[in-house]
Amino acid sequence: xxxxxxxxxxxxxxxxxxxxxxxxxxxxxxxxxxxxxxxxxxxxxxxxxxxxxxxxxxxxxxxxxxxxxxxxxxxxxxxxx
Numbered sequence: 001x002x003x004x005x006x007x008x009x010x011x012x013x014x015x016x017x018x019x020x021x022x023x024x025x026x027x028x029x030x031x032x033x034x035x036x037x038x039x040x041x042x043x044x045x046x047x048x049x050x051x052x053x054x055x056x057x058x059x060x061x062x063x064x065x066x067x068x069x070x071x072x073x074x075x076x077x078x079x080x081x
Contacts, residue, residue, distance in 0.1 A: 007031050008075060009068070025050040032071055034064075 010024060011034045024031060035046035035054040046054035053067060 009071065010034070012036070019049075021046065021049040021051060034067070 006028055008030065009032050010028075012021070013036045021033060021035065024033060033051045033053075035043075035051040037043040037046055037054050037056050039056060043054040043056050055064065055067075
């Protein structure tokens with residue numbers, strides 16, 4: 001079922017449903033998908049499935065905030081925000 005709302009950012013835990021990422025990217029290709037992975041294997045799987053960023057859990061919160069801030073600045077610069 002196609003999504004009617006078009007999100008610009010999706011933060012998800014890969015444990016949920018790995019195939020969900022591919023569905024999201026096919027329905028909302030412009031969505032910036034950030035995946036929280038358990039380990040490097042899941043991190044690589046997330047990138048292969050279309051994640052824009054995949055972080056291994058245990059990273060400093062500041063890393064996530066900096067990445068999100070940069071994405072918002074990029075969107076603002078592109079006129080997408």
